[in-house]
Amino acid sequence: MKKMAIALLAFAMVAVAGCGSPSSSSNGNTGANTGAGKENTAGGDGNVTQLTMWSMETRNRSIIEKSLAEFNRDNKDVQVKAEFFEDEALKTKMKVAIAGNQLPDIVTYWSGETFDTLVANGLLGDLTSYLDKDAEFKDNVLSGGLETFTYDGKTYGVPVLFSGVSLWYNKEIFQQNNLTPPTTYNELLQVVDKLNANNVTPITVAGKERWPLLHWFSYFAERVGGTEPFEKAKAGESDFAADSFVKAGQMFKEMAVDHKGFVNGFLGLDYAAAEALFTNERAAMYLQGEWAMESFLGDDFAEKVDFVPFPVVEGGAGSVNVYHGGFGAGMAISSKTNQDAAYKVVRFLTSPEQRKEINEGANISPMKNPGLDEANMHPLAFRYDNYISKNLEGFFGYYDQALDAKRAEQFLNAVGAIVGKKDADIPSILAAIK
Incomplete structure (x- = not known):
């Protein structure tokens, strides 16, 4: 044994x-x-x-x-x-x-x-x-x-x-487009729409690596339902098809796909390429941990960077000061x-x-x-x-560290599937994580 x-x-x-x-x-x-x-x-x-x-x-x-x-x-x-x-x-x-x-x-x-x-x-x-x-x-x-x-x-x-994962943003791009950093989900959608209307890429993300996408889903899930639903699903007391996860998946897809929040071709973008879009000022926002500062601090670009906590969801159970x-x-x-x-x-x-x-x-x-x-x-x-x-x-x-290997891999695949198709069946995708 x-x-x-x-x-x-x-x-x-x-x-x-x-x-x-x-x-x-x-x-x-x-x-x-x-x-x-x-x-x-x-x-x-x-x-x-x-x-x-x-x-x-x-x-x-x-x-x-x-x-x-x-x-x-x-x-x-x-x-x-x-x-x-x-x-x-x-x-x-x-x-x-x-x-x-x-x-x-x-x-x-x-x-x-x-x-x-x-x-x-x-x-x-x-x-x-x-x-x-x-x-x-x-x-x-x-x-x-x-x-x-x-x-x-x-x-x-x-x-x-x-x-601690935060939403980094380019202050200069925001000023040029008369924007303030988003504090709520609805404000995030408005910022995305305004940037797209002005032909500015709203968000860069390394979809090929999968775990940066999981950051987004995880934050939506926490802001909607707090931390309890994940702990219950992890322990087998419920599953990941619970309402808060489905709603998080729908918001994730709405922002990324319906409102075109992510850079074109993000599912094939690796970490280095995704980060370069932000540091080269070709994308306005970047959701990442403090380790990302390593690429910000070496030159004048750092003067243009600021951060906000991940936006709250109106009516949600999560707190703006709870960090992924x-x-x-x-x-x-x-x-x-x-x-x-x-x-x-x-x-x-x-x-x-x-x-x-x-x-x-x-x-x-x-x-x-x-x-x-x-x-x-x-x-x-x-x-x-x-x-x-x-x-x-x-x-x-981090969901992929907190879960067992099987469910971690399933979750990493699931977040890509949710934003991979306009007609993704989110409840079914999440129900398959078990």
Whole structure:
């Protein structure tokens, strides 16, 4: 049964489509060691615990490598070598590691169903006692951060970021067309119609990647019915053909297809091409997470960018200050490694001091007191971080991470089907997710 569970987990790791932030194109290793927490004798220095770490934070690689160099310099008894992978490459790497029972000692991975399965199969170490003895650090984590990685009262991960998806817009295009950013669904339709009438592409989206489309549907669903319908459907207490999901699908189709809100050919557009339309000022709006700021901050274009929360639906149960996202990634350790040594590394790398440079860029810190220096930050990044910190009421997770692999894949296909045809049978499409 154990072998079967691990085989099924390995399959799930490949099947699930993560919605983590897109990474840069850099790759390569700073060392490789697929064994768990090995101790080697180093001359007269005694035992040295050698640890490996896998991470998908490729865009923060240089900063993390500086932290690792500092750790290795100051901790001669524990030495860490890191490997960085693009999103899909890490999923594949983890699949092989699970099948071979050779997890890395430390891994930065996405929260959600796959993380849950790793815990359920006893593959991750319990960090509860370490955190309980480290109250100052534990209490500094934003509400919901450690809870995201807690199962049956035990915590298995420390969050490394908070993600919040917002509606980014080009201020200059809006001014030229006498528009104000939409705060309601009806206002969104009016903005779309006005932009189309003026031959301006309203919204760019990477339909080929599917998960950016799911952002739109998920927000409509939350704004219509709140977060409860999804939690009930996830638990099997209802299904995704419930009224709030059907209405969300109808609004999604109305905006994207009937009002031609999305750029022509969006179903064949990949992430890079979709983002380029916004950064090259050929589309007025772009729904994406804070990671998108990475492409905004490098030049004068950032001066033209602003953001608003996703619009509310009149009469809906959702709140404008509930964000799609959450604590999307955390750092965990293998249950088979040297627990003391591995936690020491995790505690160091996730500290506000070591994450400061990362969080002063296009990221949102998961800490209440991240120690950010406004003078070091781009005004847009500081404004975004500050806005969410002050206004956040709650969050709801990425559907394709929160669901099991089968339903996640079905949902990703469903959102494309909803906006793929003018006569799409939305209730039937959603009812097929089970």
